[in-house]
Amino acid sequence: MLLSIRQLRKSFSTAEGPVHVLHGVNLNLDRGVSLALTGESGSGKSTLLHLVAGLDRPDSGEILIEGKELTKLDDTGLALLRRETVALVFQQFNLIPSLDVAANLTFHARLAGRDDPEWLSLLADRLGLAGVLRRYPEQLSGGQQQRVAIGRALAARPRLILADEPTGNLDEATGDTVLALMLSLVSETGAALLMATHSQRLAGRLDRRLHLHAGRFEP
Numbered sequence: 001m002l003l004s005i006r007q008l009r010k011s012f013s014t015a016e017g018p019v020h021v022l023h024g025v026n027l028n029l030d031r032g033v034s035l036a037l038t039g040e041s042g043s044g045k046s047t048l049l050h051l052v053a054g055l056d057r058p059d060s061g062e063i064l065i066e067g068k069e070l071t072k073l074d075d076t077g078l079a080l081l082r083r084e085t086v087a088l089v090f091q092q093f094n095l096i097p098s099l100d101v102a103a104n105l106t107f108h109a110r111l112a113g114r115d116d117p118e119w120l121s122l123l124a125d126r127l128g129l130a131g132v133l134r135r136y137p138e139q140l141s142g143g144q145q146q147r148v149a150i151g152r153a154l155a156a157r158p159r160l161i162l163a164d165e166p167t168g169n170l171d172e173a174t175g176d177t178v179l180a181l182m183l184s185l186v187s188e189t190g191a192a193l194l195m196a197t198h199s200q201r202l203a204g205r206l207d208r209r210l211h212l213h214a215g216r217f218e219p
Contacts (some may be wrong), residue, residue, distance in 0.1 A: 001028055001029075001030060001064075002029055002030060002031045002065065002066060002159065002160060002192045003027070003028070003029040003052065003063075003064070003065055003160060003192060003194070004027075004028050004029075004062070004063075004064040005025060005026060005027040005028070005048075005052070005061070005062070005063050005064075006026055006061055006062040006064075007024045007025075007026065007060065007061040007062070008022055008024070008025040008026075008048070008051065008058050008060075008061035008062070008063065009022055009023060009024055009025075009058060009059045009060045009061055010022040010044075010047055010051060010056070010058050010059055011059055020215060021044045021047045021215050022044045022047060022048060022051075022058075022215045023214075023215040023216050024061070024216070025044075025048065025061070025212075025215070025216070025217060026217075027210065027217075029160075029192050029194060030192065031159070031190045031191070031192055032186060032187065032190045032191070032192065033186070033192050033193075033207050033208065034182075034183055034186050034192070034193040034195070034206040034207045034208070035192070035193065035194050035195070035206060035207065035208045035209070035210065036195055036196075036197055036202070036203035036204075036206040036208070036209045036210070037049075037194065037195065037196040037197070037210055037212060038196075038197060038198070038200065038203050038209060038210070038211045038212070039196075039211055039212035039213055040213075041198075043212040043213055043214065043215065044212050044214075044215045045164070045196035045212055046164050046196060048196075048212070049090075049162050049163075049164050049194065049196055051063060051070075052065075052070075052086075052160075052162055052194065053082065053086060053088050053162050054070050054073065054078035054081060054082060054086075057071065058071065065081065065085060065086065065160060066085065066159070068081070083108065083111050083112050083156075084112050084156075085158060085159050085160060086158055086159075086160045086161075086162060087108070087153035087154065087156065087158035087160070087161045087162065088153060088162050089149060089150050089153045089161065089162065089163040089164065089166040090162075090163075090164045091164055091165055091168060091169075093137070093145045093146060093148070093149045094149065095137040095145055095148055095149060095152075096137075097136065097137050097138060098136075099136070100133065100134050100135060100136055101124075101129060101132050101133045101134070101135055101136075101137075101140070101148055102120070102124075102133040102134065104137070104148050104152055105120055105123065105124065105129075105133075105148060105151045105152050105155055106120055106152075106155055107152060108152055108153065108155060108156045109155040109156040109157075111156075112156040114155075114156045114157055115155075116155075116157075119155065119157070120155055123151045123154060123155060123181070124151065126177065126181050127147040127148075127150065127151050127177070127178065127181065128144075128147065128174065128177075129144070129147055129148060129151060132144060142169050143169050143170050143171070143174065145169075146166075146167075146168075146169040146170060147170070147174070147178065150163075150166055150178055150181075150182075154181065154182065154185055157185070157189055157191070158191060159189075159190075159191050159192070160191065160192050160193075160194070161182060161185070161186070161191060161192070161193045161194070161195075162194050162195075163182065163193065163194070163195040163196070164195075164196045165196060165197055165198065166178065166179075166182070166195065167179060167197075167199075167202065175202070179202055179205060182195075183205070183206070193206070
């Protein structure tokens with residue numbers, strides 16, 4: 001089991017009192033499997049992904065990745081997990097403005113000791129970035145920046161890919177290409193993909209689908 005979530009709960013404090021976002025969520029994800037998280041805005045999809053990424057802490061419950069309990073890891077351990085095991089593709093691009101596209105693409109792979117020029121070349125070609133490798137983020141369109149962010153995440157060949165609306169800023173054809181690339185990585189390397197999406201069409205291309213409503217998975 002690559003990812004196991006048990007009785008996960010999360011709430012946020014507001015001026016009006018606590019807002020409960022996740023209510024005892026359970027989820028298991030095996031290697032080589034892709035899982036779509038669907039649900040309306042505010043259902044808890046992004047919160048769940050942030051917790052699995054170790055970017056936030058749950059109120060209670062367990063998150064195990066390859067048997068490691070995230071709530072027992074300190075900040076250094078969580079950073080190492082994100083560097084070596086988990087790739088994040090979130091709605092914020094978070095590209096490094098002082099690095100060109102090629103350097104942004106290889107940034108995480110270099111940190112993980114997995115820099116592979118041949119794989120980078122394939123990624124750049126599949127993502128339509130081969131002609132802009134020497135440009136800087138400010139010289140790119142929003143869609144191009146999204147593709148760089150996706151390529152950067154995939155460059156290190158992660159074992160778990162967490163994606164929050166990864167094709168939201170792309171046209172349909174490019175979005176389909178990007179999703180196909182992520183699914184091929186899952187198939188070729190035995191990684192797992194956990195993707196939040198509003199698109200039922202894209203969700204239908206993944207192996208499994210879970211629907212979040214008001215912080216709970218619906219049957």
